[in-house]
Amino acid sequence: MVEQKTLSRDLTTGNVTRTLINFAFPLFLSNLLQAVYNIVDMVVVGNVCGSAGMSAVAIGGDVLRLLTFISMGFSNSGQIVISQFMGAGLKDNVRKVIGTLFTFLIFASVVMGALCFIFRHAILTWLNTPAEAYPEAIRYTVTCIAGIVFIYGYNVVSAVLRGMGDSRRPFMFIAIAAVLNTVLDIWFVAGLGMQAFGAALATVIAQGVSFIVSIVYLIRKKDQFLFDFKLSSFRIDPEMMKPLFKLGVPLTIQSASIQFSMLYVTRWINSFGLVWSAMTGAVNKIKVIAMLVSNAFNTAGGTMVGQNIGAEEYRRVPRILLTVLGVTGAAAVVMSAAYILLPEAIIGIFTSDASVIALASTFIPAAVVNFFGSSARGAAFALINGSGNSKLNLTVALLDGIVARIGFSYLFAFTLGMGCPGLWMGDACAGLVPGVIGIVYYVSGKWRTRKYIIDRTGK
Secondary structure: OHHHHHHHHHHHHOOHHHHHHHHHHHHHHHHHHHHHHHHHHHHHHHHHHOHHHHHHHHHHHHHHHHHOHHHHHHHHHHHHHHHHHHHHOOHHHHHHHHHHHHHHHHHHHHHHHHHHHHOHHHHHHHOOOOOOOHHHHHHHHHHHHHOHHHHHHHHHHHHHHHHOOOOHHHHHHHHHHHHHHHHHHHHHHHHOOOHHHHHHHHHHHHHHHHHHHHHHHHHHOOOOOOOOOOHHHHOOOHHHHHHHHHHHHHHHHHHHHHHHHHHHHHHHHHOOOHHHHHHHHHHHHHHHHHHHHHHHHHHHHHHHHHHHHHOOOHHHHHHHHHHHHHHHHHHHHHHHHHHHHOHHHHHHOOOOOHHHHOOHHHHHHHHHHHHHHHHHHHHHHHHHHHOOOHHHHHHHHHHHHHHHHHHHHHHHHHHOOOOHHHHHHHHHHHOOHHHHHHHHHHHHOHHHHOOOOOOOOOO
16 A cells, blocks of 8 residues: 555654644545535525525534534544554454444434434424424435445544555545536536535435445455455444543544534524524535545654554654644644635625525634634644544543533623524634643653553454
8 A cells, every 4th residue: 555655654754744734734635525425415406595504504414513422432442453563563453343343333323313314303393493494404414324334334444544544545435426416416406496405416426426435446456455355354343442432432432522502503503593504504615625635644753653653663752743743833824825815705605595604704704713722622632532532532522522612602692692603603713622622641651651452462
């Protein structure tokens, strides 16, 4: 595998900064394309169907993100575990982790999809879904539920490849999904008039094709990826579940708490009416854009921190973190300047509804805080996840996901009387919490003396 060899060579020669940027760039492109095919839904539906369609896509998207919390938590865990096994040279354990991760997450996707389908009406009612958006919101949600197995499967494949140092193939697979989703979105929504349902159907088809292509690729290159895809290899290995659960449970709790708290805030936002709900749909897509660079360097940085800890090369970690913080900080400056100068133009990309565009400037303060919070989170999670600190991840989950987000949102929106913009600001301020915790953790130096998330004896 070309990427894995390049990563190993650069780490050996100490070119940490160059290696990180080279590894992160395909990740950024993958995240960008993933954001594009998510944003395309909002743009096409918003311009064709108006505020009701935007609200339906926004609410359905929030429910879908809640469904994926197990996938996100355990995929990130698997990536770190694989990277540490690779760094320690324990390749047989890599094969066992891959099989265990595949089986566990595919089973989890079926369970989560079934539960969400059963409680679909209760969930949308609890979210205060505006009456005008409810019919399309339920159709969008149910359609996305049908394709949840593809999301879980793609996340597993990406975790395996990135944990082994390959960030280019996930980019190729997501590129297929992005192009196909864009074409189908325009056809289904604008051409056939299928509204929000058409956007959801386009997304599911695109995700399904991308997942199938990625699996075919792994099967054809199975010798390079240490996994033979025999039925017996998909057996869940209890010994491999230990490190996966040790890191995966806190990461899953973190993802679940963040998604639940965001749904709770969405519930408050929807109570302000259809226009604010539609505007929040655009706000959420802007937040996704804000996380593009941060997520790429968080993922790349976490993998490199994990590999260096596995190889006991602790001196490289500070440079990794400084590079992550430098690049994400520069991106935050650029994005802040763009939104401060052009708020109406940016919101106008998502909709032609004048009542929604009129609210664009109210998001400026929260946007700036969001951008810089994303930057701080990138470096913090690269260190926390890469070092396999499960207890600290759990702490971040509880503070960021529940205490801070719900608490700050209530404070700004209702106690200080800021209304819906206060809910956006509370969500943005909660995003600063992981950065503060990450700084304290780095300064403490405890990451240098942590036990490995893996068993280096190979047992």
